Amino acid sequence: MLNPLAQELNSLLAPTTAGALLSDLGKRIFFPKGIIAQSAEAKQRGKTANATIGTALLNGKPLILDAISEFAPKLSATELVSYAPTAGNLELRKKWKEKLVQKNPSLKNKSFSLPVVVPGLTAGISYLADLFVDESHPLLAADPSWDNYALIVEARRGAELHKFSMFKDGGFDVQSLKNALKKEAEQNGSVRVILNFPQNPSGYSPTKAEAEEIAKAIKEEAERGTKILVWNDDAYFGLNYESNIFAESLFSLLCDAHENILAAKIDGPTKEDFAWGFRTGFLTFGSKNMTETQYDALVKKLMGIIRSSVSCAATPSQSIMLRALDDSRLEAEKAENRALLCARYKKVRAFVDSHKSTRLEVLPFNSGYFMSFRLNGIDAEKLRLKLLDENGIGTIAIDEKTLRVAFSSLDEEKIDSVYDAIYKTADSF
Numbered sequence: 001m002l003n004p005l006a007q008e009l010n011s012l013l014a015p016t017t018a019g020a021l022l023s024d025l026g027k028r029i030f031f032p033k034g035i036i037a038q039s040a041e042a043k044q045r046g047k048t049a050n051a052t053i054g055t056a057l058l059n060g061k062p063l064i065l066d067a068i069s070e071f072a073p074k075l076s077a078t079e080l081v082s083y084a085p086t087a088g089n090l091e092l093r094k095k096w097k098e099k100l101v102q103k104n105p106s107l108k109n110k111s112f113s114l115p116v117v118v119p120g121l122t123a124g125i126s127y128l129a130d131l132f133v134d135e136s137h138p139l140l141a142a143d144p145s146w147d148n149y150a151l152i153v154e155a156r157r158g159a160e161l162h163k164f165s166m167f168k169d170g171g172f173d174v175q176s177l178k179n180a181l182k183k184e185a186e187q188n189g190s191v192r193v194i195l196n197f198p199q200n201p202s203g204y205s206p207t208k209a210e211a212e213e214i215a216k217a218i219k220e221e222a223e224r225g226t227k228i229l230v231w232n233d234d235a236y237f238g239l240n241y242e243s244n245i246f247a248e249s250l251f252s253l254l255c256d257a258h259e260n261i262l263a264a265k266i267d268g269p270t271k272e273d274f275a276w277g278f279r280t281g282f283l284t285f286g287s288k289n290m291t292e293t294q295y296d297a298l299v300k301k302l303m304g305i306i307r308s309s310v311s312c313a314a315t316p317s318q319s320i321m322l323r324a325l326d327d328s329r330l331e332a333e334k335a336e337n338r339a340l341l342c343a344r345y346k347k348v349r350a351f352v353d354s355h356k357s358t359r360l361e362v363l364p365f366n367s368g369y370f371m372s373f374r375l376n377g378i379d380a381e382k383l384r385l386k387l388l389d390e391n392g393i394g395t396i397a398i399d400e401k402t403l404r405v406a407f408s409s410l411d412e413e414k415i416d417s418v419y420d421a422i423y424k425t426a427d428s429f
Contacts, residue, residue, distance in 0.1 A: 005030035012297035017262040017287055020227045021190055022301075023157075026131040029304040031086070040085070055083060072316065079319035086303045086311070088117020088282075089318040095325050096282050100265075103238065106252035112286035113295040115265075116302055119313040120279040121235050124266040125194075126152050127283065127305045132192055132229055133159045139231075140184055140193040142166040144363075144372065144402045146200045146233075166202065170364055172210045178217045185226040193218075195250060196233035198240070198368030201396070201404035205367040211246035215253040222260035230254050234267040236368040239338060241345045245366060255286025262287045269321050271369070273330070274337055278317035341369070341408055347415045348407045355419070359426040369408035373422075375401050378429050386428075391421045 002010070009030055013019030039053045055062055064077040072080055087093065096115045101107045118124040129152050133139050139153045143163040153161045164180035165173045177193075184191040195214070197205040206214060222228050232251040240247060254263040268281030285298055306312065324330055348371060352362045359378055365371040375383065380397035387393045396404040403422075410418055 009297045023134040031300040031303040084312045084315045092322040104248040104252040115282035115284040118281045121281040124283045174213045181221045190227040192229045194231035198236040201372045202363045203365035203368040203370040205245045207244045208246045222258040240367045241342045242366040256288045280317040351419045372404045
């Protein structure tokens with residue numbers, strides 16, 4: 001028997017694509033009117049005293065140890081140790097939405113939800129899986145793709161991870177995506193697909209023409225009556241090194257493309273703002289003609305997932321990011337870091353373009369942190385171990401045929417020697 005609150009949210013979402021795509025857990029989950037909700041009411045209306053939340057206060061402010069506060073003197077006790085709201089610091093959520101429009105001008109005047117704070121982008125992907133993936137609803141991803149997708153979808157949710165070919169003729173294989181969308185629709189009646197740009201592990205982002213073709217393919221499938229959830233994993237957003245790359249998130253093309261499309265954007269300061277350990281991410285939803293009431297119902301479903309797992313994301317990271325986003329130095333410093341990464345990219349590009357190997361095929365790359373080799377006649381794990389044991393060089397075997405190299409973590413002066421060792425070691429098999 002579903003909880004009445006879950007039934008209420010399901011009823012609100014019933015007319016939407018989001019409601020049609022909910023998983024078994026997605027249908028059951030709700031945000032309870034328990035401690036958190038009651039505390040929020042007390043915060044607004046409890047003028048005499050607020051004895052709701054498990055926080056120790058003195059004169060209305062959290063108690064804080066000097067051993068903690070002295071390491072962040074610019075932050076107040078509230079900014080450091082208070083519990084954040086389940087959906088995150090409201091001012092930070094508003095600021096991130098404002099920044100989304102600045103970074104994606106096509107979003108101007110389009111309707112999409114207020115971003116929800118999650119404890120890292122991985123958590124955001126996992127929460128989407130909780131809401132929309134189960135044993136009878138698989139997720140479609142590119143081949144190759146980040147190995148954590150399989151761990152989340154297959155191990156956690158007991159679902160299948162289906163693949164389409166990422167590349168053909170040196171670019172994105174739009175036809176493979178089209179075929180996969182059609183197949184998923186025929187087999188399952190609906191589609192859940194994750195698109196990650198710049199991609200991990202390949203380091204590829206679509207060109208402007210490819211982005212339009214991808215959006216067109218998804219819209220055409222939606223026009224055939226298929227309900228589609230598109231997960232836009234934008235972890236490496238903005239790290240583009242070629243002028244022909246589509247500079248915005250695909251979310252900007254999809255969030256109002258068709259009533260049968262629900263677009264979800266997973267992003268955050270992790271890579272964009274070089275704040276990896278902050279474990280602060282955002283989940284944003286967009287669907288044509290979805291109302292604010294329906295967005296609120298979907299967000300409450302997400303809040304139920306958050307509340308039942310980590311309760312809320314960490315406060316200090318949110319407080320620091322809110323201040324940083326208003327800092328006049330931020331964009332200039334980010335540009336410097338992007339220029340450093342771009343220089344490393346160009347160094348790697350020059351090396352692989354001038355070296356050939358029958359064992360190594362360079363997958364297309366133009367952005368992000370990584371590039372990858374497709375291996376011919378070599379097992380990726382064996383090559384990884386040989387590089388590690390004989391050369392002291394660490395790489396990642398994504399699967400048996402894909403070796404990923406993170407040039408983001410290589411000082412520029414080391415790139416030639418590292419790649420020379422990779423080519424020589426591969427050719428030694």
